[in-house]
Structures are given as structure tokens and as C-alpha cells.
Amino acid sequence: xxxxxxxxxxxxxxxxxxxxxxxxxxxxxxxxxxxxxxxxxxxxxxxxxxxxxxxxxxxxxxxxxxxxxxxxxxxxxxxxxxxxxxxxxxxxxxxxxxxxxxxxxxxxxxxxxxxx
Amino acid sequence: xxxxxxxxxxxxxxxxxxxxxxxxxxxxxxxxxxxxxxxxxxxxxxxxxxxxxxxxxxxxxxxxxxxxxxxxxxxxxxxxxxxxxxxxxxxxxxxxxxxxxxxxxxxxxxxxxx
Numbered sequence: 001x002x003x004x005x006x007x008x009x010x011x012x013x014x015x016x017x018x019x020x021x022x023x024x025x026x027x028x029x030x031x032x033x034x035x036x037x038x039x040x041x042x043x044x045x046x047x048x049x050x051x052x053x054x055x056x057x058x059x060x061x062x063x064x065x066x067x068x069x070x071x072x073x074x075x076x077x078x079x080x081x082x083x084x085x086x087x088x089x090x091x092x093x094x095x096x097x098x099x100x101x102x103x104x105x106x107x108x109x110x111x112x113x114x115x116x
Numbered sequence: 117x118x119x120x121x122x123x124x125x126x127x128x129x130x131x132x133x134x135x136x137x138x139x140x141x142x143x144x145x146x147x148x149x150x151x152x153x154x155x156x157x158x159x160x161x162x163x164x165x166x167x168x169x170x171x172x173x174x175x176x177x178x179x180x181x182x183x184x185x186x187x188x189x190x191x192x193x194x195x196x197x198x199x200x201x202x203x204x205x206x207x208x209x210x211x212x213x214x215x216x217x218x219x220x221x222x223x224x225x226x227x228x229x230x
Contacts, residue, residue: 092158103149103164
């Protein structure tokens with residue numbers, strides 16, 4: 001069964017500082033990998049996804065993530081954080097089962113606080 | 117172009133009662149998935165509906181059931197509510213034949229069981 005670990009429950013960074021959110025996954029092969037963001041009381045917005053190819057993927061809002069197969073990791077990064085980035089961030093994994101749009105397994109999330 | 121619409125946005129129920137949550141998928145989408153997000157947790161997959169049938173199911177008891185209608189909208193029903201069923205219930209729609217996890221999530225229904 002697939003699983004996702006987000007080791008950091010809560011991270012605080014200063015506005016303008018760089019950010020890295022950690023994500024480790026467990027899966028028998030190379031999965032589909034995703035990062036979502038959730039603002040308070042809201043649904044989930046997709047930031048970026050990795051399916052294959054270039055292991056450095058670019059997303060919306062200036063975010064990027066790097067897939068490292070050897071470390072089973074898919075860490076999210078941003079070079080300069082803005083106050084509006086404060087939210088909950090979820091890493092998720094999807095199975096490559098050949099069926100379209102299958103289930104996602106999410107981590108427990110990392111809450112990002114941005115100080116001014 | 118409307119996204120995923122969920123109703124109601126909030127509701128409060130008493131233990132032992134039954135509840136029905138509703139979801140209208142994004143235009144062009146034919147598959148609906150339901151997720152439960154407890155406070156401080158990540159979403160957990162409940163089940164997925166396509167062609168009016170349950171196609172996949174997560175680790176949830178039979179108290180959780182669903183339905184998909186010919187217009188692709190869906191309902192999530194929970195019977196014999198427990199305090200632990202209090203959560204944000206998220207609906208996500210997608211197009212079945214695109215194997216790219218093209219989910220669009222709704223804003224959710226916040227269920228409180230007292």
C-alpha cells in the first residue's frame with residue numbers, strides 16, 4: 001500500500017526567505033506525485049505534479065518540487081516566500097494502475113506560517 | 117465555467133442520525149471521488165463513482181454509502197453518525213479517461229456531529 005510522510009507539522013519562515021517542505025513516500029514503483037495547498041476553510045488547490053521525465057517540476061505561484069527516486073522524496077521549494085503563502089500544504093501519491101483518475105493518498109500536511 | 121459545487125457548506129447533526137452530502141462535478145467531468153478530512157489530518161479517500169457505480173473504496177465502514185446520478189452529480193450518505201465522523205468532506209471530480217489525476221476539488225462540507 002502506498003503512504004506519504006510529511007515530517008514537519010508546522011514551519012515558520014520570514015517573508016522573503018526560502019522554503020522547503022519535505023515529503024517522503026512509500027510505493028512499489030514510481031508513483032504519481034502531487035503537492036496541494038489548502039487555505040483555511042477551503043478545498044485543495046493543485047500546486048504541481050510529477051508523472052515522469054524531468055525530475056524538477058515547476059508549479060504555480062513560484063513553487064517547484066524535485067523528485068528523488070533514491071530518497072523516495074518529493075520536496076517542495078520556493079525561493080522567496082510571500083505572506084499570502086501561509087496555508088496548509090499536502091503531499092500526495094497516486095498509484096500508476098492504468099485506470100484514469102484513481103485515488104490519492106495524502107500526507108498529514110505541513111502548516112506554513114509566514115512572519116512579516 | 118463552474119467548478120465543483122458542494123452542499124451544504126456546513127451542517128450539525130446529532131449522534132445516530134443520518135446525513136446526505138451533495139456534489140455537482142465540474143462541467144465535462146464524469147467521475148466523482150469523496151474524501152474525509154478530519155481536523156489536523158490529510159484527506160482520506162472514501163470512494164469513487166463512475167457510470168453510476170462505486171469503482172473504488174477506501175477503508176471506511178458500510179455506514180458510508182454513495183450514489184451517482186445520470187447527470188454525474190453525487191451524494192454521500194452516512195448512517196448512524198458517530199462523533200468521529202465530524203470532518204470536512206471533500207468532493208473531487210475528474211474525467212475518467214484522462215489518466216492524469218485531473219482532479220478538481222470542491223470547498224467541502226463541514227460536518228459536525230454532537
